[in-house]
Amino acid sequence: xxxxxxxxxxxxxxxxxxxxxxxxxxxxxxxxxxxxxxxxxxxxxxxxxxxxxxxxxxxxxxxxxxxxxxxxxxxxxxxxxxxxxxxxxxxxxxxxxxxxxxxxxxxxxxxxxxxxxxxxxxxxxxxxxxxxxxxxxxxxxxxxxxxxxxxxxxx
Amino acid sequence: xxxxxxxxxxxxxxxxxxxxxxxxxxxxxxxxxxxxxxxxxxxxxxxxxxxxxxxxxxxxxxxxxxxxxxxxxxxxxxxxxxxxxxxxxxxxxxxxxxxxxxxxxxxxxxxxxxxxxxxxxxxxxxxxxxxxxxxxxxxxxxxxxxxxxxxxxxx
Numbered sequence: 047x048x049x050x051x052x053x054x055x056x057x058x059x060x061x062x063x064x065x066x067x068x069x070x071x072x073x074x075x076x077x078x079x080x081x082x083x084x085x086x087x088x089x090x091x092x093x094x095x096x097x098x099x100x101x102x103x104x105x106x107x108x109x110x111x112x113x114x115x116x117x118x119x120x121x122x123x124x125x126x127x128x129x130x131x132x133x134x135x136x137x138x139x140x141x142x143x144x145x146x147x148x149x150x151x152x153x154x155x156x157x158x159x160x161x162x163x164x165x166x167x168x169x170x171x172x173x174x175x176x177x178x179x180x181x182x183x184x185x186x187x188x189x190x191x192x193x194x195x196x197x198x199x200x201x
Numbered sequence: 202x203x204x205x206x207x208x209x210x211x212x213x214x215x216x217x218x219x220x221x222x223x224x225x226x227x228x229x230x231x232x233x234x235x236x237x238x239x240x241x242x243x244x245x246x247x248x249x250x251x252x253x254x255x256x257x258x259x260x261x262x263x264x265x266x267x268x269x270x271x272x273x274x275x276x277x278x279x280x281x282x283x284x285x286x287x288x289x290x291x292x293x294x295x296x297x298x299x300x301x302x303x304x305x306x307x308x309x310x311x312x313x314x315x316x317x318x319x320x321x322x323x324x325x326x327x328x329x330x331x332x333x334x335x336x337x338x339x340x341x342x343x344x345x346x347x348x349x350x351x352x353x354x355x356x
Contacts, residue, residue, distance in 0.1 A: 047239065065237065076235040079352035080228065081266035082220065084202065085273035085281070086347045093345055098282075106283040107262070107269040111236035114262040118240035126240070127253075128261040130289040130332075177285075190248055192239040195230040200351035 049190050051123030054158040054183035062150040063121035065112060069104055069143045075199050077108050099138045106135035109166045109175035112147045117179060119192075121149050121162065125184025129159070133177040137168070144169040149179070158183050204345050206278030209313040209338035217305040218276035220267060224259055224298045230354050232263050254293045261290035264321045264330035267302045272334060274347075276304050277315065280339025284314070288332040292323070299324040304334070313338050 052061070067073075078084050083105055086093040094102040110133055117126055139145060146167045153161040160183045166175040207216070222228075233239050238260055241248035249257040265288055272281055294300060301322045308316040315338045321330040 049240070067237075073235065075350040076231075076352060077266070079350040080231040080235050080263075081270045082222075082349060083266070083270035083273040084347040084349055085204070085279065086345045087279075088273075089347060089350070090345070097280075105266075105269050105273070107265050107286070108235075110262050110265050110286070111232070111238070111260075114260050115236045115238035118238040118243075118260070124240065124242075125252075128290050130287070131262070131265070132285070132287050134285040135283050190241045190245070192241045192244060194237060194239055195234040195244070196355040197231065197234045198353045198355065200353070 047192055049119055049124050049192055051125050051184050051188050052121060053185060053187055054160065057122060057151050057154065057160055057183055059151055059154065062148055063116055064146055064148040065116055066144060066146045067112065069139055069141060069145055071141050072199055074102065074104050077105050077111065079199065081105065101140060103138040103140055106175065108139065109133065113149065113164045113179065116147055116149045117181060122181065122183045124188035124190055125186060127182035129180040129182055131177060131179045133175060135175050137172055137174040139174050152178065158185060202347055204274055204279050204347055206280050206339050206343050207276060208340060208342055209315065212277060212306050212309065212315055212338055214306055214309065217303060218271055219301055219303040220271055221299060221301045222267065224294055224296060224300055226296050227354055229257065229259050231352060232260050232266065236260065256295060258293040258295055264288065268304065268319045268334065271302055271304045272336060277336060277338045279343040279345055280341065282337035284335040284337055286332060286334050288330060290330050292327055292329040294329050307333065313340060
């Protein structure tokens with residue numbers, strides 16, 4: 047994939063970027079494998095049936111992982127330094143949820159700092175996760191190619 | 202792995218739990234694969250050599266993933282509902298960093314809400330990531346078994 051960026055000077059208040067992703071059991075199992083968060087609420091449908099959500103749900107922090115992807119690949123993209131993140135988990139993300147992760151430039155601060163509003167919606171346009179990121183935006187225009195590492199999961 | 206929990210009533214201010222993990226390139230590649238954050242600062246050593254950190258670094262949100270793991274498997278553990286998270290990324294986490302993720306109960310709020318301080322240190326005891334989580338702590342004692350899904354990267 048070709049990657050580029052928006053420099054601090056190019057970024058405009060209200061500018062946005064997003065990704066859309068249908069959440070699968072593999073996404074959740076993969077996050078469990080990488081994070082080590084093997085709470086059965088995310089992995090075991092029999093256990094999950096007895097919880098308040100009645101079925102397996104994604105880790106809240108998976109929303110954070112996708113926010114990282116938009117910051118690192120789209121807005122601002124290459125050269126972004128991640129400074130901080132606030133996240134509120136509003137609703138569960140279930141298998142089959144079509145998640146839209148929308149980032150919008152909210153404020154430009156001195157010294158190339160930018161505040162970015164982060165909202166994750168489900169297919170019913172309900173807000174499932176919301177928060178703000180603060181980043182150090184790139185000063186220079188950059189371009190590079192990169193690709194998603196391939197993996198296999200065994201349960 | 203046998204998992205259990207601490208109920209809201211059992212949790213005490215100052216109580217803590219931690220995990221320690223040496224960060225490998227596979228951990229970073231795995232997070233890139235799951236999140237889709239394929240910024241080459243995390244994946245491409247040649248590209249990374251030209252960045253301010255001079256080498257490949259972990260995604261900041263990988264700290265968040267490990268915090269999720271401590272919350273979901275240790276403190277409070279089973280039955281925890283993740284409400285919100287603040288994170289500040291203080292220093293880069295590099296390959297070979299021995300990361301210690303320490304969570305400490307900071308405040309018990311009404312209605313089973315608990316504020317948990319989250320600190321990630323490197324092997325030089327430098328704070329690389331800090332923040333606070335808010336969770337809904339479990340009301341009931343729970344136990345379950347769970348295991349880490351096998352995750353194999355094809356690079």
